[in-house]
Amino acid sequence: MAPPISTEAALTTDATGLKVLIPKLPGTHSGHLEVYRRDELVVFQYEAHEGAEVLAQKLAPFSGVLVADAEHRHNAIFEDGRVLEAGCNAHGRRRLRDAESVQPVLAKEGGAFISAIYLAEAEAQKTGLQGDELRRWRKEKVPPLAAKLKAWMDAVGPTLTPSDPLAVTIRYYRNHWEALFRFVEHPEIPIDNSASEREYQQVAKIRLNSLFAGSTEGAHRAATLLGIVATCRAIGVDPLAYLGWAFTRLGTHRDVYGLSAAEITPTAYAKTAA
Numbered sequence: 001m002a003p004p005i006s007t008e009a010a011l012t013t014d015a016t017g018l019k020v021l022i023p024k025l026p027g028t029h030s031g032h033l034e035v036y037r038r039d040e041l042v043v044f045q046y047e048a049h050e051g052a053e054v055l056a057q058k059l060a061p062f063s064g065v066l067v068a069d070a071e072h073r074h075n076a077i078f079e080d081g082r083v084l085e086a087g088c089n090a091h092g093r094r095r096l097r098d099a100e101s102v103q104p105v106l107a108k109e110g111g112a113f114i115s116a117i118y119l120a121e122a123e124a125q126k127t128g129l130q131g132d133e134l135r136r137w138r139k140e141k142v143p144p145l146a147a148k149l150k151a152w153m154d155a156v157g158p159t160l161t162p163s164d165p166l167a168v169t170i171r172y173y174r175n176h177w178e179a180l181f182r183f184v185e186h187p188e189i190p191i192d193n194s195a196s197e198r199e200y201q202q203v204a205k206i207r208l209n210s211l212f213a214g215s216t217e218g219a220h221r222a223a224t225l226l227g228i229v230a231t232c233r234a235i236g237v238d239p240l241a242y243l244g245w246a247f248t249r250l251g252t253h254r255d256v257y258g259l260s261a262a263e264i265t266p267t268a269y270a271k272t273a274a
Contacts, residue, residue, distance in 0.1 A: 010086070010186075012037045012067040012193040016200050018046065019212035020219045028212045031219055033203065035230075037196045040267075042230035044199075044223035048216065052076050059083065065186070067193045070176050087180035089114065090192035092173055099165040106156055107166050113149035117142055121191050134187035142184045149173070199230050232266045242269045 013036050019028040032050040036043045047054055052073035059066070059077050067086040068074050078085045093114045099107035120141035129137050153170045160167035173180065183189040203226065213219035232239040246264050253259040262268065 010038065010065040010067060010188050010190070011062065012190065012196040014069065014193055014196040014200065015050070016203060018203075018219055018222075020046075020048075020216060021212055021214050022216065031213070031216075033219075033223060035196050035199045035227075037199065037230075040231065040234040042199060042227050042234060044227040044230070046213075046216075046219040046223040065182075065189055067190060067196075069193070070172065070179070084182070085179040086182045086186075086189045087176045088192045088194075089117070089180055090194045090197070092169065092180060093118070095165075095169040095172060099169050102164060103160075103166040107169075110149065110152060110156070110166070110169070113145055113152065117145050118191065120145070129187075131187055135185065138184045138187070142181065146181055146184075150177075199226070202226060202230065228266065235266060235270050237266050237270050237273070241273070242266050245269055245272075 013034065015032055015034045018031045018033040020031045022029045029048070032047045034045045034047060034055075036045070045058075050073065052075070055073055056076040063082050065084045065086050066074070066077060067088065069088050069091050074085070077083050093111065096107050096111040096114060100111070121138070124134055124137045124141075153173065157167065157170045160170075183191050206222075213222055228243070229239045232242050246269065249257050249259060249264050253261070253264050259268075
């Protein structure tokens with residue numbers, strides 16, 4: 001039997017492609033850049049292949065909630081019950097918006113229910129609700145809207161062909177309903193994994209200046225620096241100031257400065273700079 005899951009260990013994740021030069025291979029290799037975020041800590045990792053087995057091995061030590069898009073490569077992580085799945089409503093919301101190109105009226109109707117749920121969540125965040133107060137707010141506001149969405153899906157679904165984009169979106173919500181609304185009972189779980197997705201804005205900016213990583217090692221180094229900069233930004237630290245401070249101590253942090261590796265992180269620097 002799997003141990004009880006702590007929802008306080010909520011981890012959000014997302015991924016995107018990264019082109020990498022490999023010696024003796026023509027063109028570029030399509031690698032995989034992953035981001036993991038928990039609170040203010042952001043970690044990027046590069047993987048050569050987008051495999052479910054690699055991802056499962058990586059998250060083997062983790063026990064908690066994983067907030068992620070409904071990708072098949074995540075399935076193995078949730079099998080033994082050690083990791084609890086929480087869905088990304090932003091993903092479903094985009095699906096409904098995309099479906100408007102085929103079903104402009106019906107898809108907009110469905111999207112209105114999701115928008116109302118997001119408005120309720122935004123109001124809670126604006127007023128700073130946390131813990132039990134946030135749980136009570138969500139349980140009061142979200143279930144009635146979710147019930148209306150389900151009733152709407154029951155009415156609209158049978159009128160659509162299976163291949164209709166809106167029908168596909170409705171199946172997405174039916175198949176992942178529990179995961180998508182798990183945030184209602186657990187205030188530690190966000191409504192989506194947009195915090196992770198936003199980190200790829202920095203990757204997009206990098207692509208304006210570099211089309212690919214020059215090597216596998218370069219891809220790993222880029223991932224490390226992206227994570228450092230993202231964490232600095234999340235805790236309000238100047239990345240250049242931190243890197244200058246850290247590089248001065250790196251390598252001699254134990255012998256000269258009497259610092260452990262944990263004491264030269266961005267969070268540790270923020271404490272010294274306060």
